[in-house]
Amino acid sequence: MIKAKKNLGQNFLVDKNKINEIYNSLPDLSDNFVIEIGPGTGNFTEKLILKARKIIAIEIDQDMINLLKNNEKLNNEKLILIHDDILKINLNDFILQEENIYLIANLPYYISTKIIFKMFQYKQIIIFAIMLQKELVNRIFAKINTREYGRLTVAIGSLFSLNKRINVPRECFNPIPKVDSGFIILKRIEIDFNYNLYLKFIKECFATKRKTLLNSLKVSESPYLEFVKLYLIKNNLKLNIRAEQISIQSYLKIWKEIEKYAK
Numbered sequence: 001m002i003k004a005k006k007n008l009g010q011n012f013l014v015d016k017n018k019i020n021e022i023y024n025s026l027p028d029l030s031d032n033f034v035i036e037i038g039p040g041t042g043n044f045t046e047k048l049i050l051k052a053r054k055i056i057a058i059e060i061d062q063d064m065i066n067l068l069k070n071n072e073k074l075n076n077e078k079l080i081l082i083h084d085d086i087l088k089i090n091l092n093d094f095i096l097q098e099e100n101i102y103l104i105a106n107l108p109y110y111i112s113t114k115i116i117f118k119m120f121q122y123k124q125i126i127i128f129a130i131m132l133q134k135e136l137v138n139r140i141f142a143k144i145n146t147r148e149y150g151r152l153t154v155a156i157g158s159l160f161s162l163n164k165r166i167n168v169p170r171e172c173f174n175p176i177p178k179v180d181s182g183f184i185i186l187k188r189i190e191i192d193f194n195y196n197l198y199l200k201f202i203k204e205c206f207a208t209k210r211k212t213l214l215n216s217l218k219v220s221e222s223p224y225l226e227f228v229k230l231y232l233i234k235n236n237l238k239l240n241i242r243a244e245q246i247s248i249q250s251y252l253k254i255w256k257e258i259e260k261y262a263k
Contacts, residue, residue, distance in 0.1 A: 009108030012040045015172035023047045033098045037105035046073045058082045106131040128186040137182030149244045151206040157248040160186035198255050205243045212240045
C-alpha cells in the first residue's frame with residue numbers, strides 16, 4: 001500500500017460516487033486529447049481512458065508512476081505516462097500539433113495557483129477541469145466588492161466561462177485533508193488581446209490590499225497609472241475606488257482602451 005506524501009501535497013480522491021459524479025459532469029471526451037496532472041493512484045485515469053483519444057498523464061511521484069504502470073486497466077497505448085514536475089515541463093514538447101485539449105487535474109493545494117497560471121499560456125487547452133481547495137474555488141467564483149474578489153477572480157473570469165462547480169467534502173479523500181475541496185470546469189473564451197500583458201496589468205491593480213486602485217498601480221510602478229486615472233475621470237468613477245470594486249467587464253474595457261491607445 002503506497003502512502004500519500006505530505007511534501008507533495010498528496011490527497012487521493014477515493015470516493016467512487018464522487019468520482020462518478022465528477023466524471024459524468026465532464027464535457028464529451030470522445031476523440032479528444034486529455035492532459036491529466038497528478039493521476040495519483042489512477043482511479044480517475046481508469047475512467048478517462050475509456051473515452052479519450054489520447055491521455056498524457058504527468059506525475060511527479062515515481063512510486064505513483066510505478067503503480068500506474070502495473071495497473072492492467074491502464075495498459076493501453078492511448079496513455080502516455082510522464083514522470084516530471086508540471087511546473088518545470090514544457091508541454092509544447094507533447095501538444096504542439098494538438099488542438100482543443102482538455103486539462104484534468106487534482107492540484108496540490110500549495111501550488112495550485114502557480115500551476116493554473118502556467119497552464120493559461122497553452123492556448124490549445126480549451127477546457128480546464130480541476131480540483132482545488134474550496135477557499136480557492138470561492139475566490140474564483142467571488143462576487144465584486146467582496147473579500148474574496150481579487151486577481152484570480154478577474155484573471156480567470158476574463159479568459160474563461162465558469163461552467164460547473166461541484167462541492168467535494170474532505171471525507172472523499174485519503175488521507176483526509178483539513179479542508180474541503182471543489183471541482184470546477186472552465187471553458188476558454190476566445191479573446192482578441194495580449195493576455196500575458198493583461199495578466200501583468202491585473203496583478204499590478206491588485207498589488208496592495210485595502211488600498212485604492214491608483215495607489216496599487218503607483219506601488220507596482222505600472223506604466224498605465226496615468227491612463228487609468230484619466231479613464232476613471234472620463235467615466236465618472238471615484239479616484240479612490242479600490243481594485244475589488246471594479247467588475248471584470250470594466251477591467252476588460254480599460255485594457256482594450258489601453259491597447260488601443262498604446263499602438
